[in-house]
Amino acid sequence: MSTGLAMETAGLGKRYGRTWALRDCSLAVPAGHVVGLVGANGAGKTTLLSLAVGLATATTGQVRVAGGRPAGSAAALDAVAFVAQEAALYRNLSVADMLRMGRGMNRRWDADRAQDRLRELGIPVAKKVGALSGGQRSQVALTLALAKRPELLVLDEPLAALDPVARHDFMAALMTAVSQDGISVVFSSHVVSELERVCDYVVVVHGGRIQVCGEVEDLVAEHCVLTGPAEQAETVVQRFPVVQDRRAAAQAHLLARAPASSAAPAGWQRHPVGLEELLLAYMREPSASVLPGPQPLHGEQVVH
Numbered sequence: 001m002s003t004g005l006a007m008e009t010a011g012l013g014k015r016y017g018r019t020w021a022l023r024d025c026s027l028a029v030p031a032g033h034v035v036g037l038v039g040a041n042g043a044g045k046t047t048l049l050s051l052a053v054g055l056a057t058a059t060t061g062q063v064r065v066a067g068g069r070p071a072g073s074a075a076a077l078d079a080v081a082f083v084a085q086e087a088a089l090y091r092n093l094s095v096a097d098m099l100r101m102g103r104g105m106n107r108r109w110d111a112d113r114a115q116d117r118l119r120e121l122g123i124p125v126a127k128k129v130g131a132l133s134g135g136q137r138s139q140v141a142l143t144l145a146l147a148k149r150p151e152l153l154v155l156d157e158p159l160a161a162l163d164p165v166a167r168h169d170f171m172a173a174l175m176t177a178v179s180q181d182g183i184s185v186v187f188s189s190h191v192v193s194e195l196e197r198v199c200d201y202v203v204v205v206h207g208g209r210i211q212v213c214g215e216v217e218d219l220v221a222e223h224c225v226l227t228g229p230a231e232q233a234e235t236v237v238q239r240f241p242v243v244q245d246r247r248a249a250a251q252a253h254l255l256a257r258a259p260a261s262s263a264a265p266a267g268w269q270r271h272p273v274g275l276e277e278l279l280l281a282y283m284r285e286p287s288a289s290v291l292p293g294p295q296p297l298h299g300e301q302v303v304h
C-alpha cells in the first residue's frame with residue numbers, strides 16, 4: 001500500500017458502449033494539495049471523479065485514493081467525501097433532516113461543526129433544501145461533506161450554478177476548511193480564471209486522456225512566453241517544446257516549455273506566463289502535453 005497520495009491511477013479506463021470516456025489514465029497526485037481538474041465539455045472529468053469516489057467501475061486499470069485505498073472500498077468510502085455536480089440534496093427535506101441523515105450514515109460525523117458552520121453562514125436548518133438559494137444549497141452540500149471529516153474531498157463542478165459572489169464565498173469556505181483540516185481536495189471546474197487563486201496542483205484532461213498534470217508552481221516556472229523576430233521562430237521551435245505558436249509578420253509569440261534556467265535565445269525576450277494563460281494554451285492545443293508530476297506506482301496488485 002502506498003501512502004502520501006491523494007489519488008493515484010494506473011492504466012485507468014472507462015468505456016460506455018463504444019465510447020471511451022477515459023483512457024489509459026495514469027497519474028499520482030500527492031496528498032495535501034488543492035487540485036483543479038479542467039478540460040472541455042465531455043473531456044472525461046466527471047468520469048475520472050466518479051471512478052475515484054467509487055460511483056463507477058473501471059473498464060481497465062486501477063484507482064486508489066486517500067493513501068492507497070482502492071476506490072469504492074469501505075476504507076475509501078470512510079475517507080472520501082464527494083459533492084456531485086448537482087449537489088445531490090433532497091429538496092423536500094429540511095437542512096436539519098439532511099444533517100440527521102448524514103449522522104446516521106457516517107461513523108466519524110462531526111455534528112457540532114456542521115451546526116456551527118451553518119449558523120455562521122446564516123443558513124436556517126429548519127428550512128427545506130428546495131427553498132434555499134443555489135449558493136446556500138452548495139454551502140449545505142459542502143458542510144455535509146466536511147462533517148464526514150474526510151481525508152480527500154472531491155467536488156464535481158461546485159461553482160457551475162453559482163453567481164460570482166456565491167462562487168467567491170464557496171471557495172473561501174473551501175480554503176478555510178483546507179487550512180483548518182489539512183485535507184486534500186480535487187475539484188473539476190470550467191472557471192479557469194479562478195484556479196490560480198485556489199489551486200496548487202492542476203490536471204488537464206482532453207478526449208479522455210490526461211494532458212497535463214503537475215504542481216502549479218512547477219508548471220508556471222517551466223513555461224514562459226518567448227517573443228522575438230518571426231524569421232527566427234523555427235530555430236526556437238526546434239530548441240524548446242512550443243505549446244502555442246503565434247506569429248505576426250515581424251514578431252513571434254511562442255508559449256514554450258523553457259525552464260527559467262535555460263537562457264532565452266539571443267534577440268528574444270522571456271515573459272512569465274500565468275496559470276490561466278497556460279491552461280488555455282494547453283486546452284487549445286490538445287497535441288501538446290506535459291506530465292511532470294510524480295510517477296504512479298506500477299505493477300502493484302490491487303485487490304477490490
Ligand SMILES: Nc1ncnc2c1ncn2[C@@H]1O[C@H](COP(=O)(O)OP(=O)(O)OP(=O)(O)O)[C@@H](O)[C@H]1O
Binds near residue numbers: 016019020022041
Ligand atoms: N453514462 C454514460 N453513458 C454514455 N456515455 C457517457 C456516460 N457518461 C459519460 N459519457 C461520455 O463520456 C465522455 C466523458 O464524459 P464526462 O461526463 O466524463 O465529461 P466531462 O469532462 O465531465 O464533461 P462536462 O464538462 O460537460 O461535465 C463524453 O463523451 C460523454 O458523452
